[in-house]
Amino acid sequence: MTAPDDPAAVTGLRPRDFVGYGRYPPQVRWPGAAKVVVNVVVNYEEGAEYSIPDGDGRNDGWGEYAYEVGPEVRDLGTETHYEFGSRVGIWRLARIFDRYGIPVSVGACAVALERNPAVAEWIRERGHDVVGHGWRWLDYSRMSLSDERDHLRRAIESLERTTGQRPRGWYLRSFPSERTLDLLAEEGGFLYDSDPCNDELPYFTEAAGRELLIVPYSKVYNDTRYLLSPTYGSPAQFFESLRLGLDYLCEEADDGFGARMMTVGLHPRWSGQANRAAAVRDFVAYAGEKAGVRFMRRLDIAQWWLEHHAEWS
Secondary structure, three states: OOOOOHHHHHHHHOOOOOOOOOOOOOOOOOHHHOEEEEEEEEOOOOOOOOOOOOOOOOOOOOOOOOOOOOOOOHHHHHEEEEEEHHHHHHHHHHHHHHHHOOEEEEOOOOOHHHHHHHHHHHHHOOOOOOEEEEOOOOOOOHHOOHHHHHHHHHHHHHHHHOOOOOOOOOOOOOOOOOOOHHHHHHHHHOOOOOOOOOOOOOEEEEEEEEEEOOOOOOOOOEHHHHHOEEEEEEEHHHHHHHHHHHHHHHHHHOOOOEEEEEEEEEEEHHHHOOHHHHHHHHHHHHHHHOOOOEEEOOHHHHHHHHHHHHHOO
């Protein structure tokens, strides 16, 4: 029985790659001969979500439960849930990273940082890198080409103004559009995109006739699992999930299957709650003491890969 035609070839859509590095991944060499590099991404979205006051004609979802308030009334409960992340949660996470002295990446919606300049100031002070996460936290897969391009350019200008650095990486709210990669290549100035979640190592793809680096994200090593079935029953399970993943990646490296990258995604409104922050603290402390593990910013991972990928097979 022959395989079905590739839908991308039939429709002209971007082709899918089911093979990747396959059976023999490259023998990556990270800085300091690290077996696993861990990148913590703080998704700073609070204040950029859908809301009635911003004229969106709809409320965003709370995330903690499935019920959503319809567009006919303003959802004050959900608004204050997001505000917890910007008022309290981000600073609780910041104190953990400051205490342990680890570099992190902040996936920032531009409008969110404009509405809380102190967060941008903390990013500048600590030398964390900014990953562009959209002008706002919207469904860009449903947006027109011209609107998505406009939001991309507005986000670049805004983030450069608030943080002092131009974003060199990009990822959107869960579902990028078919045009996102081409827009990044067209705009120029981007080293990588992080929308895909299809690998544990960076790789190259084609966009607008150019080669573009992908630094994959993860929805598994991510606090969204508090909300998505099957959920964590307690923060201890989040820590255990991260610990097991890190241990296994190190074990694979010891067995000769090459070094790996581990992305941990956090959200201030969720992991900034005191009980869940304990899981973040425990993982940061555990990873920091584990031999062969190194924390790196996403920008540094991308630059290292671009500079050294030709050196390994």
